[in-house]
Structures are given as structure tokens and as C-alpha cells.
Amino acid sequence: xxxxxxxxxxxxxxxxxxxxxxxxxxxxxxxxxxxxxxxxxxxxxxxxxxxxxxxxxxxxxxxxxxxxxxxxxxxxxxxxxxxxxxxxxxxxxxxxxxxxxxxxxxxxxxxxxxxxxxxxxxxxxxxxxxxxxxxxxxxxxxxxxxxxxxxxxxxxxxxxxxxxxxxxxxxxxxxxxxxxxxxxxxxxxxxxxxxxxxxxxxxxxxxxxxxxxxxxxxxxxxxxxxxxxxxxxxxxxxxxxxxxxxxxxxxxxxxxxxxxxxxxxxxxxxxxxxxxxxxxx
Ligand code: HEC
Ligand code: HEC
Numbered sequence: 001x002x003x004x005x006x007x008x009x010x011x012x013x014x015x016x017x018x019x020x021x022x023x024x025x026x027x028x029x030x031x032x033x034x035x036x037x038x039x040x041x042x043x044x045x046x047x048x049x050x051x052x053x054x055x056x057x058x059x060x061x062x063x064x065x066x067x068x069x070x071x072x073x074x075x076x077x078x079x080x081x082x083x084x085x086x087x088x089x090x091x092x093x094x095x096x097x098x099x100x101x102x103x104x105x106x107x108x109x110x111x112x113x114x115x116x117x118x119x120x121x122x123x124x125x126x127x128x129x130x131x132x133x134x135x136x137x138x139x140x141x142x143x144x145x146x147x148x149x150x151x152x153x154x155x156x157x158x159x160x161x162x163x164x165x166x167x168x169x170x171x172x173x174x175x176x177x178x179x180x181x182x183x184x185x186x187x188x189x190x191x192x193x194x195x196x197x198x199x200x201x202x203x204x205x206x207x208x209x210x211x212x213x214x215x216x217x218x219x220x221x222x223x224x225x226x227x228x229x230x231x232x233x234x235x236x237x238x239x240x241x242x243x244x245x246x247x248x249x250x251x252x253x254x255x256x257x258x259x260x261x262x263x264x265x266x267x268x269x270x271x272x273x274x275x276x277x278x279x280x281x
Contacts, residue, residue: 043091045120046127054125057118065106070129071178074196077106082129083178094123138181138269140262145270148263155267158252161274167231168215169199169252176275184271188264191250201251202226205243206236216246 045054059068065078072080079086087102088094098119101109110119149155158169175184186193203213204224212234214226224236224244255264 043095043120043123043127045117046124050121050124051128053118054121054123054128057122058125061110062122070126080178081126082180084130085126091123091127094126095119098122133176133272133275136181136272138265138272140265140267140269142266142269142273145266145268148259148267149270152263153255153259153267168229170196172271172274174275176272179271181268181272184268185264188255188259188267190256191252191254195248195250197248199250201247201249203245203247204234204236204241206234207240207242209242215251 058066058070063070065073065076066081067073067078070081072078085094088097097107098110101107149159149161156165158166160167160171160173162173179187198215200216201213202216202224203211204226205211212226212228214228214232214234217225217227217233219225222238224238224241226234226236228234259267
């Protein structure tokens with residue numbers, strides 16, 4: 001699907017401004033969401049230059065696992081560092097993870113001769129990637145988005161939110177935690193851009209000659225299991241398969257044509273609000 005850039009760019013820019021501003025510069029100390037934590041007063045290495053140094057170090061030492069954008073990598077198991085962190089909620093907590101690693105995982109401590117200042121610069125960099133969702137101003141309206149989700153958009157045919165909806169796409173109950181508003185918009189405008197292997201589809205012709213198409217649930221050297229659109233599971237022995245085709249595209253339609261800019265904005269606001277903790281207004 002080609003995307004009409006003249007249409008996407010203005011929406012992206014509108015969405016992106018608050019996020020970029022919050023993402024690139026750190027908060028003034030008084031506005032910092034966690035400024036109440038006494039131990040957090042400790043990071044003296046928090047200027048834009050420190051953040052840049054932290055970024056540089058990150059690219060050299062951390063990006064091979066966490067990715068250049070720090071959004072994580074399924075293959076290495078390294079988590080996304082741009083949303084809420086699982087193991088740390090304070091600057092000191094992040095410092096300790098980098099200093100000490102996470103025992104029993106691939107997350108090793110930094111070398112002992114790396115000075116504390118460098119570790120604090122990494123903390124400042126990671127901190128700059130996160131933003132307080134409550135302070136992101138979005139053009140759309142989450143409540144209208146929620147109605148579109150279940151109604152005109154047909155999103156709930158495929159997506160589950162808090163136990164309601166279909167299983168033909170990922171559960172979106174907490175999608176707001178790890179995605180920026182731009183990611184969410186792009187997921188609706190260009191679904192093919194990034195499709196996790198779980199959502200690839202295969203088309204197989206078995207010994208009975210019948211064509212079956214569905215998500216590739218399991219595959220090993222000898223067998224293949226797919227789930228079709230009605231949630232039926234089909235197992236094949238590979239030696240019986242006459243013909244086999246794999247599609248690495250999304251089964252989700254693009255909404256560039258079928259929804260207006262303001263409807264897309266409303267859906268972004270709704271999706272962004274989906275998280276474990278409700279955003280205080
Ligand atoms: C060899 C791969 C690898 C490298 C290199 C690596 N990490 Fe990690 N990191 C991981 C994995 C895997 C985890 C998840 C550990 C767990 O909690 O199970 C992790 C977890 C983390 C966490 C905690 C995330 C959370 O949600 O609480 C932080 C912070 C972190 N890494 C920062 C860094 C920084 C900074 C560097 C570079 C100095 C770095 N990592 C280098 C693999 C790596
Ligand atoms: C025909 C089924 C189907 C419909 C209808 C559908 N989706 Fe999807 N959606 C998927 C599948 C499959 C994926 C995973 C593959 C991909 O990333 O495109 C997905 C992915 C997504 C993602 C990215 C999730 C992630 O974890 O990265 C978002 C966000 C999303 N859909 C939102 C929506 C919204 C909002 C609507 C309605 C406007 C919608 N979807 C309609 C099937 C569907």
C-alpha cells in the first residue's frame with residue numbers, strides 16, 4: 001500500500017510535536033514526574049550534552065541488543081527502554097541495573113572501569129526517551145476513538161481489548177504503554193511496515209488438495225500448524241504438503257482511505273490511553 005505522504009506528514013507533525021519536544025529535552029527538575037523521589041536528586045549529569053553523550057555510549061555498547069532506537073529486539077530478548085521499565089522506576093534503579101546488570105540474563109553489568117558519570121549519562125539518555133503520557137496532548141478524543149474501535153473501524157473484529165473482541169490480531173489492552181502516538185498512527189496507515197512473524201500467514205495445499213490459509217502458529221522441520229480466519233487449527237505433515245506459500249504482510253487493512261484524519265486522530269487518542277494504569281487527567 002502506498003501512502004500519500006502529503007496526507008500523512010501533516011498528521012504526523014501534529015502528533016509528533018509534543019512527543020518530540022518532551023523526548024529530546026529533559027524536563028526542568030520541578031516538572032519531572034518523579035521529582036518526589038529523594039534519591040533521584042542524584043543525577044547531576046542531566047544536561048542536553050550529557051544526554052547526547054549517553055546516547056553515543058548507548059549506540060556503541062547497548063544498541064546491539066536494545067536496538068538503535070532503544071525500542072528493544074525480540075531476537076535478543078532485550079526490552080524496549082522507551083516506555084515504562086519493568087525493573088526500575090527511579091533514576092537510581094536504572095543506574096543500578098546498568099552498573100550491576102540483571103543476574104541470570106543477557107543484561108550484563110557495564111565494565112568495572114566505566115566511570116559513574118558515564119552510567120549517569122546513560123540514565124539521563126534513557127530518561128529522555130520516556131515521557132509522561134499525561135503531558136502528551138493529542139488532537140483526538142479517546143472516547144470517540146473507543147466508539148470507532150468497536151463500530152465503524154471494525155477493529156474489535158480482530159483485536160481484543162480487556163477481554164472483548166476478536167483474536168485475529170494482537171491484544172491491544174496495553175498497547176499505549178510501549179508505542180508512541182506516531183507508532184500507533186503508522187500501525188493503522190501502513191500495517192505492512194512491521195509485521196511480527198506471529199502474524200505472517202501461510203497458504204498450504206494438503207494431501208486432500210484443499211487450500212488452507214491462516215496464521216502460522218507453529219512450524220518445525222516436519223510439521224506446520226495454521227489457524228484460519230474462523231479460529232480452526234489445521235496441522236500438516238510437511239511431507240504431505242503439495243504447495244506452500246508464506247506471506248510476511250499484515251492481514252490488517254490500511255485505514256488511509258476509509259477513515260478521515262480526525263477519525264484516525266481519535267483512534268490514536270484511544271489506543272494511547274490503553275494501559276494498565278489510567279492516566280490522571
Ligand atoms: C547482550 C545483550 C544486552 C546488552 C549489550 C545490553 N542489554 Fe540491557 N537488557 C538485556 C536484556 C535481555 C534485558 C532484560 C533482563 C530481564 O529483565 O530479564 C535487559 C534489561 C535492561 C534494562 C531494564 C529494563 C526494564 O524494563 O526494567 C535496562 C535499563 C537496560 N537493559 C539498559 C541497558 C544499557 C544502558 C546497556 C548498555 C550499557 C544495555 N542494557 C546493554 C540485554 C542487553
Ligand atoms: C482483519 C483483522 C484486523 C482489523 C480489522 C484491524 N486489525 Fe489491527 N492488526 C491486525 C493484525 C493481524 C496485526 C498484526 C500485524 C501488524 O502489525 O500489522 C494488527 C496490528 C495492529 C496494531 C499494532 C499492534 C502492535 O503490537 O504493534 C495496532 C495499533 C492496530 N492493529 C490497531 C487497529 C485499529 C485501531 C483497527 C481499526 C481501525 C484495526 N487494528 C483493525 C489485524 C486487524
